[in-house]
Amino acid sequence: MEQPYIRLNNICKNYGNSPVIKDLNLSVRKGERLVLLGPSGCGKSTTLRMIAGLETISSGNLYVDNKRMNDIAAGKRNVSMVFQDYALYPHMTVAKNISYGLRVNKINHEEIQRRLKKVISILHLDGLEQRYPRDLSGGQRQRVALARSIAKQSDIFLLDEPLSNLDAQMRIGARKELLKIHQLYHQTFIYVTHDQIEAMTLGDRIALMDKGTLQMLDTPYNTYNRPSNVFVAKFIGTPSTNILGVQFKDGFLIFKEASIPAAEGWVRLIHQAKQPDLILGIRPEHVQISRTEKENSLNGTVSRIEEYGNQLGVIFTFEGAEITAISDHRDWKEGEEIFFSIDQKKMYLFDRTTTRTIGYPDE
Structure with a gap:
């Protein structure tokens, strides 16, 4: 098994008496693209800054290539x-901003020019070398900041929401450039974002955090399809995962008044978990709705419709809960009764006490 290149062992970070990072254990492989994802205030940027050496570590150890880094200067x-915010020097031209760190580290002039020429070409900054940051668009400034970091040719590339100031179309283009950069240089990328689309498209793995605690570390596919707990299931995906309380009894999943037979694989897992009080999660795209009753279908009442452009979100009430389904049909009406079915091959079951998954039938 490949040894981790970066290791965070039992890392804690406190500001006074307030814990920000709580006992974080995280490993990053050499050359990997790891995305730190989570809501604002979850500790992802603080984690990145501790790896960079810009924040002190309250307790625990940080290793890079098996060397303890806690006391190593940034x-x-x-x-x-x-x-x-790109952090460009306003009094320096694009060329001088990119080469500043190289000059400080006394890299020879020929090598600086070689690196400068290459990163300007990669990031399409040709013709902008003598401009100042004030004369650049947001996208151009972002590319200058990336170029400055690439020119340094460090083994570890840390990115703290570098695309958040760009509009949607520019973000898509910038994501492509980042992937191209990684293919060229194979640095170890650690990328912070609160945007799940960025995380899914850029990450080899996603470390999803909440309130200073690591909630899940896995591939984008598994993070979406096999969430470790209710928080992960709700955070990943738009619209959010539907969450319903259920009880298991005599082979049935029982809501308040309605019930459906549990599939055999789920029955086995529920017996292993020895926990009949459960939380059921189902994504809107896996809720099938119809105007006609089908085997094991349940019924609800449409409360509102959301327009998604190519599809509709049909929100309906079921035993006091609100459920969202995705539909290709556009003739749903508020107030009408509908029938819906849950795809048990796509649903999740969580322990109601711990909110953690009880497992997946096909594992």
Whole structure:
């Protein structure tokens, strides 16, 4: 098994008496693209800054290539970092902004020019070398910040929401450029974002955090399809996963008044979990709705319709809960009764006490 390149062992970070990161254990492989994902205030940027050496570690140990880094100065960690606000020097031209770190580190002139020429070409900055940041668009400034970090040729590339100031179309283009950069240089990428689309498209793996605690570390596919707990299921995906309380009894999943027979694989897992009080999660795209009753279908009342462009979100009430389904049909009406079925091959079951998954039948 490949040894981790970066290891965070029992890392904690406190500001005074307030814990921000709680006993974080995280490993990153050499050359991997790892995305730190989570809501604002979850600790993802603080984690990145501790890896960079810009924040002290309250307790625990940080290792890079088996070397303990806790007390190593930021400038000696062989990392490059791109910030959300780009942090460009306003009095320097594009060329001088990109080459500044190389000049400080006394890289020879010929090598600086070689690196400068290459990153300007990669990031389509040709013709902008003598402009100042004030003369650039947001997208151009972002590319200059990326170019400065790439030119350093560090082994570790840390990115703290570098695309958040760009519009939607520019973000798509910038994501492609980041993937191209990684293919060229194979640095170890650690990328912070609150945007799940960025996380899914950029990450080899996603580390999903909430309130300073790691909730799940896995591939984008597994994060979406096999969430470790209710938080992960609800955070990943738009519209959010539907969450319903259920009880298991005599082979049935029982809501308040209605019930459906549980599939054999789920019955086995529920017996193993020894927990009949459960939380059922089902994504809107896996809720099938119809105007006619079908085997094991349940019924609800449409409360509102949401327009998604190519599809509709049909929101309906069921035993006091609100459920969202995705539909290709556009003739649903508020107030009408509908029937719906849950695809048990696509649903999730969580322990109601711990909110953690009880497992998946096909594992």
